[in-house]
Amino acid sequence: MFFAVRRLSRCPARRIVQTRWLCSARIIKKYPYLIKAVQGSSKDPHHQPVHRLGGNNRFGEDSWFISSTPKAEVMGVADGVGGxxxxxxxxxxxxxxxxxWCSNNAQRAEFDGRNPRQLLIDSFNQMRTTSADVLGSSTACLVALKRSDCTLHTANLGDSGFLVLRNGKVVLRxxxxxxxxxTPYQLAMPSSERQNNSHSDEPEQAISSHMPLQQGDLVLLATDGLFDNVPESMLVRHLGPVHGETQKEQLQLVANNLVALASDLSLSPNFQSPFALKARANNINYGPGGKPDDITLILASVAVHNK
Incomplete structure (x- = not known):
């Protein structure tokens, strides 16, 4: 850097520009990024989903996306309502x-990760105007890492969700x-015959939060197929070994194991699953056991470029 400044010493204006560029390049290399792993399973392995836009990105009636730009890393999951x-x-x-649409809008040059709820609002409004033939409903959960200050911004509507872990403890959920x-909150475009028989919430109702992240933090984003079958304490225990992990293969292995665990517990007739406990708390005669469901999981570790 000092060598470049000396070489340009006869041209003050150019020297200032070049010095600023080099400083910026140095800062950019220290910006955080996410090492990510995705896994999931369908409760009906014989179900052949119909595809419309983009690639697959589906596990049964669940869907997901990952977006990475110079300003932000964004991840999202949506759980199509099975009814x-x-x-x-x-x-x-x-x-x-x-x-x-969330993935598309996350790629906009002006989106810096600060407002995933607005991202959800804009995306759903685009669906309403461009995809009027798409009927149904889903929950939605978006998390965005704003690179410039390493802050995580979130928006959640319904019962999909996220956990942030630091040093083996949950620091944000x-x-x-x-x-x-x-019966979770859900975004919907109902058919005329179901207009009065289905819930239709607005994206503005999504709950927002934010917190600064540190190198080594873990972010777990998932549909309720995971959270309804695996207690938080069990999730924390399985995630402990990959705190600060920088190898994607290790994160992928844990993601695979968690989905397999959730799938096994969902079929257990005796396990006191979180879903069974919620049913009991609501005076629902569900009994013990898991809840067969689609499962989608995105696991990310916060890292910083060393060079």
């Missing part, structure tokens, strides 16, 4: 379409939103 199957509608298409037991 639509009764009227022949694949809510996974709705969830996928919503994640498609999402809040669930329910109209009643097992």
């Amino acid at each position: 639509w199957r009764k009227v022949g509608i694949d809510a996974g298409i709705f969830a996928k379409e919503l994640m498609y 999402s809040d669930e939103q329910h109209h009643g037991f097992n």
Whole structure:
């Protein structure tokens, strides 16, 4: 850096520009980034989902996306509400379409990660105007890392959610939103015959939060297929070994194991799952056991470039 300044000493204006550029380059290299792993499973392995936009990015009626730009890292999950199957509608298409628009808008040059709730609002409004034929509903959870100050910004609507772990402890978690037991808040584009029989919430109702992250923090983003079947204490225990992990292969291995664990527990007739405990708390005669469901999980570790 000092060598470049001396070489340009006869041109003060150019010297200032070059010095600023070099300083900026140095700062950019220290910006944080996320090492990410994605895994999931469908409760119905024989279900063949219909695809519309983009790649697959679906596990059953769940959908997800990951976006990375110079300003922000953004991740999202959406859980299509399964009740639509009764009227022949694949809510996974709705969830996928919503994640498609969120991913698209996260790539905008002006989006710096500070307002994922606005990202959700804009994306859902675009769906309303461009995808009127897509019927169904889904929950939505978005998290965005603003690189310039290493702050995580979140927006959650419904019962998908996230955890942030630091040194083996949960330091931030999402809040669930329910109209009643097992009836989460949801974005919807209902058919005319179901207009009065389905919940239709607004993206402005999503709960927002933010917190500064540190190198080595873990961010876990998932649909309720994970959280309804695996207690938080069990999640923390399985995530402990990858605190500060910088190898994607190790994160992927843990993500794979967590999805396999959630899938096994969802089929257990005796395990006192979080879902069974919630049912009991709401005076619902569910009994012990897990809740078979689609599962989508994104696991990310916060890292900083050393050079």
